[in-house]
Amino acid sequence: MAANKTPRTKMPEQDPLKRTSNFLEVALGYAVEDAKKEAIRCIDCKNPRCVQACPVSVKIPEFIKQIMNDDMDGAFDTIYEDNILPSICGRVCPQESQCEGACVLGIKGEPVSIGALERFVGDYGMEKNLADTSVDEEKPQKVAVVGSGPAGLANAASLRRRGYQVTVFEALHEYGGVLTYGIPEFRLPKEIVNKEIDNLKEMGVTFVKNAIIGKSITIEQLKEDGFEAIFVGSGAGLPSSLGIPGENYNGVYFANEFLTRVNLMRSNTFPSHATPIKVGGTVAVVGGGNVAMDAARTAKRIGAKDVMIIYRRDKDSLPARLEEIHHAEEEGIEMNLLYNPVEIYGADYEVKAVRCERMKLGEKDASGRRRPLPTGEYKTFDIDSIIIAIGQKPNPIIKQNTMGLDTHEWGGIITDEKHMTSLDGVFAGGDAVTGAATVILAMGTGKDAAGSMDEYLRNKA
Ligand SMILES: Cc1cc2nc3c(=O)[nH]c(=O)nc-3n(C[C@H](O)[C@H](O)[C@H](O)COP(=O)(O)OP(=O)(O)OC[C@H]3O[C@@H](n4cnc5c(N)ncnc54)[C@H](O)[C@@H]3O)c2cc1C
Numbered sequence: 001m002a003a004n005k006t007p008r009t010k011m012p013e014q015d016p017l018k019r020t021s022n023f024l025e026v027a028l029g030y031a032v033e034d035a036k037k038e039a040i041r042c043i044d045c046k047n048p049r050c051v052q053a054c055p056v057s058v059k060i061p062e063f064i065k066q067i068m069n070d071d072m073d074g075a076f077d078t079i080y081e082d083n084i085l086p087s088i089c090g091r092v093c094p095q096e097s098q099c100e101g102a103c104v105l106g107i108k109g110e111p112v113s114i115g116a117l118e119r120f121v122g123d124y125g126m127e128k129n130l131a132d133t134s135v136d137e138e139k140p141q142k143v144a145v146v147g148s149g150p151a152g153l154a155n156a157a158s159l160r161r162r163g164y165q166v167t168v169f170e171a172l173h174e175y176g177g178v179l180t181y182g183i184p185e186f187r188l189p190k191e192i193v194n195k196e197i198d199n200l201k202e203m204g205v206t207f208v209k210n211a212i213i214g215k216s217i218t219i220e221q222l223k224e225d226g227f228e229a230i231f232v233g234s235g236a237g238l239p240s241s242l243g244i245p246g247e248n249y250n251g252v253y254f255a256n257e258f259l260t261r262v263n264l265m266r267s268n269t270f271p272s273h274a275t276p277i278k279v280g281g282t283v284a285v286v287g288g289g290n291v292a293m294d295a296a297r298t299a300k301r302i303g304a305k306d307v308m309i310i311y312r313r314d315k316d317s318l319p320a321r322l323e324e325i326h327h328a329e330e331e332g333i334e335m336n337l338l339y340n341p342v343e344i345y346g347a348d349y350e351v352k353a354v355r356c357e358r359m360k361l362g363e364k365d366a367s368g369r370r371r372p373l374p375t376g377e378y379k380t381f382d383i384d385s386i387i388i389a390i391g392q393k394p395n396p397i398i399k400q401n402t403m404g405l406d407t408h409e410w411g412g413i414i415t416d417e418k419h420m421t422s423l424d425g426v427f428a429g430g431d432a433v434t435g436a437a438t439v440i441l442a443m444g445t446g447k448d449a450a451g452s453m454d455e456y457l458r459n460k461a
Pocket of ligand 1: 092093094146147148149150151152169170171172175176177178179182183211212213214215233234235236237259290291294321395397398429430431432436437438439440442
């Protein structure tokens with residue numbers, strides 16, 4: 001295969017020095033000419049591996065060809081058939097390990113910037129209001145969706161398109177799940193999330209907020225209320241702790257809480273908004289995934305002088321998207337790699353320092369990454385706050401209040417190959433089943449489960 005020597009078309013970005021003092025979007029998106037220039041790089045493979053690598057099977061070469069031919073409306077329709085959140089996925093999908101990771105151009109050169117093209121088309125369609133919100137013939141059956149994150153939204157849209165009467169129940173006072181309360185504004189503006197959700201409202205999906213299924217309404221009650229099938233997409237919002245001394249000092253945050261305070265409660269504007277947050281001086285963020293990078297970059301934006309990542313493996317093992325790591329480094333986030341916190345020190349109830357053990361890498365573990373091993377050498381970092389971002393598990397509320405719902409020991413809901421749980425008519429998907437994963441994987445399971453739920457409801461009728 002011949003290498004495509006044309007370099008990828010770069011997306012303009014906000015200057016790193018300026019952007020650390022604002023929450024405006026960092027990546028600014030392609031102009032039409034950029035999109036066309038990038039689209040021409042696609043060689044339209046006979047066997048497009050990019051489509052196979054996309055969890056919702058977007059017809060990538062088709063929409064790229066439409067961009068090339070200046071048919072932007074067509075490109076939007078093509079994407080929207082398979083992906084109801086194109087502006088979101090174009091911004092946050094880990095393309096390097098999905099569509100772009102499979103692009104043949106990447107073998108000898110740079111893959112096509114599929115994510116940037118998807119974002120361009122998604123934003124174009126949003127501006128022109130092109131989303132097809134039509135639905136098939138109305139069906140009387142009622143379906144409940146628990147959670148308004150990407151899994152729930154994809155499930156709700158797929159079922160509503162088939163004509164079912166769909167209601168989404170959300171525990172919080174805003175919709176979107178992690179897209180709204182987790183991923184910061186400078187990566188994913190909330191206006192984009194709200195507009196994509198508005199399309200579902202226009203389709204006729206009903207949204208109910210402040211409804212905690214398993215607490216305010218049980219699964220049993222949903223069934224009694226006539227919901228004939230239920231999809232649980234309640235995510236993985238329960239943070240894991242380090243389990244080391246000192247985690248109770250003031251100034252120790254879990255990343256979820258920290259990001260929710262800023263994204264949802266606007267703590268950075270306290271006292272205009274009621275929920276305060278205290279971050280100044282030096283902040284350590286423990287972890288190496290997207291959540292850690294988001295927390296670190298947010299801390300910098302709300303006034304921390306110095307921000308460091310503490311991660312127990314090396315740079316190549318960082319699970320965050322490459323773009324996030326690159327942006328974090330550009331913004332001056334210091335990477336303290338191969339360190340593992342063993343104790344948080346404090347005085348007068350406040351965090352003062354974190355003691356870390358130096359690690360080295362051993363053989364590969366079950367995750368396929370080299371296992372971090374202790375060396376017996378230690379270093380103490382003086383800090384003023386510490387944010388823990390080492391992973392999340394599914395919240396146990398639904399399990400605790402639903403008789404007969406089987407879960408794994410770690411909390412994930414057990415489903416069969418049709419995404420049905422141990423309860424008849426109750427399906428599940430997204431992070432609630434897989435544990436913390438990605439937006440597009442959550443959407444993929446939500447969409448697949450909708451197919452199974454349709455089959456279930458047809459057989460029932
Ligand atoms: C800070 C952060 C950054 C991330 N960055 C990326 C990224 O860049 N790219 C990427 O692909 N992935 C990223 N992820 C992961 C991705 O966001 C998740 O994998 C994805 O959102 C999972 O979707 P979901 O619908 O399963 O769950 P969620 O998005 O968690 O949504 C679940 C929803 O269910 C609601 N809920 C929970 N319990 C109940 C209940 N009992 N009753 C009613 N509602 C309930 C919750 O309030 C929430 O709104 C990130 C995650 C975080 C936390």
